[in-house]
Amino acid sequence: MKFLKVLAIFYFLLPNKALPISTSAQQAILYDVQTDSVIFEKNADELMSPSSMSKLMTVYYTFKKIDNGEISLKDKFQVSEKAWKKGGSKMFLKVNSYVTIEDLLRGIIVQSGNDACITIAEGFSGTESSFAEELNILAKEIGLTDSFFSNSTGWPDPDHLMSARDILKLSLKTIRDFPDLYKIYSEKEFSYSNIKQNNRNPLLFSDPYTDGLKTGRTSLGGFGLAASSKRKDRRVILVLNGLESNNQRKKESKRFMDIAFNNFKNVKILEKGQLVEKINVWNGSENKIEVKSNQNLIINVPRSIKKQIKVSLKYTSPLVAPIKKNDEIAELLIKDQKGNLIKKVSLTSDVSIKEKNFFSKVFFKLKYLILGESIFSLKE
Numbered sequence: 001m002k003f004l005k006v007l008a009i010f011y012f013l014l015p016n017k018a019l020p021i022s023t024s025a026q027q028a029i030l031y032d033v034q035t036d037s038v039i040f041e042k043n044a045d046e047l048m049s050p051s052s053m054s055k056l057m058t059v060y061y062t063f064k065k066i067d068n069g070e071i072s073l074k075d076k077f078q079v080s081e082k083a084w085k086k087g088g089s090k091m092f093l094k095v096n097s098y099v100t101i102e103d104l105l106r107g108i109i110v111q112s113g114n115d116a117c118i119t120i121a122e123g124f125s126g127t128e129s130s131f132a133e134e135l136n137i138l139a140k141e142i143g144l145t146d147s148f149f150s151n152s153t154g155w156p157d158p159d160h161l162m163s164a165r166d167i168l169k170l171s172l173k174t175i176r177d178f179p180d181l182y183k184i185y186s187e188k189e190f191s192y193s194n195i196k197q198n199n200r201n202p203l204l205f206s207d208p209y210t211d212g213l214k215t216g217r218t219s220l221g222g223f224g225l226a227a228s229s230k231r232k233d234r235r236v237i238l239v240l241n242g243l244e245s246n247n248q249r250k251k252e253s254k255r256f257m258d259i260a261f262n263n264f265k266n267v268k269i270l271e272k273g274q275l276v277e278k279i280n281v282w283n284g285s286e287n288k289i290e291v292k293s294n295q296n297l298i299i300n301v302p303r304s305i306k307k308q309i310k311v312s313l314k315y316t317s318p319l320v321a322p323i324k325k326n327d328e329i330a331e332l333l334i335k336d337q338k339g340n341l342i343k344k345v346s347l348t349s350d351v352s353i354k355e356k357n358f359f360s361k362v363f364f365k366l367k368y369l370i371l372g373e374s375i376f377s378l379k380e
Contacts, residue, residue: 021259023252026222026242027164030256033172033235034266037300040256043164047146048241050162051216052089052112053226054154056170057135057147059108062101062120063178064138073102077123083115088155089200091116092193103192105181110190111197112215114153121152128152139166142173156218164239167226171213171237175228185212185228202250203227207257215249216241223249229257236260263303269311269334270297276347277313279329284321284353291315291330291347299334299343309342310335323353 021040029044031037038044065071076098084095091113093099099107099119107116121131128151135149146163147170154160175182188199202225203210209229216224224241238256243249270276270293278288291313301309315330323329325348332345 023240023256024243024248025240025252027240028256029164029168029239030260031168031172031237032260032264032266032300033237034233035298035300039236039260039264039300041164044168044239045146045163045165047161047163049156049160049218049221050154050167050241051156051218051221051224052154053167053214053216053224053239053241054147054149054160054162055108055112055117055152055216056167056174056214056226057139057149058117058120058131058152059105060142060170060174060177061124061131061135061138062105063174063181065124066101066181067178071101073100073105075101077101077104077119079115079119080122082128083118083122086114086118086153088114088153090114092195093119094193105184106187106190107192109184109214110187110199111192112200114155117152142170144169154216154218156220158220164241167239168237171226171228171239174213175235182212185214186210201225201227202246203229203253203257206250206254210257217246225249225253227253227257229261231261234261234266264300265303266298266300268296268298270295270332272296276332277315277330279315280318281323281353282318282320283356284319284323285356286353289319289323289329289349289351289353292350293332293345294348294350297332297345301342310337310339313347321353321355323349323351325349325352 023042027046027048028042030040032039079093079095079097081095084093089112091107091111093115104116104120107113118128121128125131125134131152132149139147144166147166148161150157150160188204189196200215207229209231210227212228213226221241223243223246226239228237240252243252272293272295274293276291278290281287281289312333313330314333319329327349328346329349330347332347334343335341
């Protein structure tokens with residue numbers, strides 16, 4: 001197996017043990033999008049007060065309505081007295097005025113305006129409580145399993161809860177589902193009513209690769225941040241919460257992004273369509289089947305210490321026809337030097353192979369009766 005012999009001499013970067021990453025945040029998760037890998041997590045499934053990070057859900061709901069054609073950026077909602085009076089961060093809307101969806105979105109994303117959130121909520125659903133019910137329905141639809149919304153703003157409420165992992169899922173879906181609208185999250189400032197406010201995301205100013213997402217702070221949850229940074233083809237998403245100050249949030253978020261990009265590396269194991277091996281086929285219209293990767297296989301590993309990674313192919317030889325397209329025919333196993341499994345990838349057939357004629361089947365069955373299981377072998 002020439003392919004396996006070549007892979008076996010690659011030296012990637014693996015530590016003897018996990019890198020000693022720690023944080024003063026109460027909840028955290030650091031995620032590499034390209035490899036679908038969690039680099040670090042701490043209490044990531046713990047329910048917490050998400051504060052204004054939950055505005056991501058209000059924005060996602062609005063993006064979805066725009067994408068579905070139910071509303072446009074130029075449509076307007078009227079500002080109620082409730083929205084106008086709401087405390088906390090503001091867009092400084094005027095009561096009874098009509099404001100475009102486009103401005104309201106910037107008021108939420110850039111300025112974290114509670115008044116903008118309530119205006120959106122009432123515009124779509126009549127009341128903020130009805131809007132929160134719709135958010136909960138949508139949350140289930142998109143796979144948020146540890147989230148409950150009681151308002152549109154993230155205003156402190158013991159029942160208004162999310163997990164760091166759900167905020168990560170929501171951030172990722174926002175980026176993937178609405179790439180054009182997502183660009184608003186990268187805007188550093190927005191002016192409304194002659195009042196200019198800077199985006200509260202500190203990484204937009206300290207990390208040139210950051211393009212989103214949202215900060216938060218409440219008495220219940222402390223200081224938090226959901227952030228996304230992209231360098232070349234690699235995107236990393238970070239969620240932190242429960243920090244004690246804005247300065248601590250600024251330092252921790254920058255430190256974690258630097259750890260992700262400087263201390264970890266994405267290594268390509270296989271190209272999509274790359275030939276891995278040819279496996280013998282019994283009783284088939286073809287004698288061999290090509291095993292190819294149906295995806296670009298990339299793994300995320302630490303840079304800190306060089307270790308050898310063993311890549312091997314596991315399959316039963318020969319395979320027995322009939323074989324259908326997309327049948328699993330082999331497994332690619334990626335292990336560290338100690339034999340610990342890092343990743344397992346199923347490899348499937350990209351063609352169908354029919355059975356041979358009647359006489360060939362009789363011959364095969366006769367051979368099986370004589371030799372039994374010895375005609376088969378498990379190779380790795």
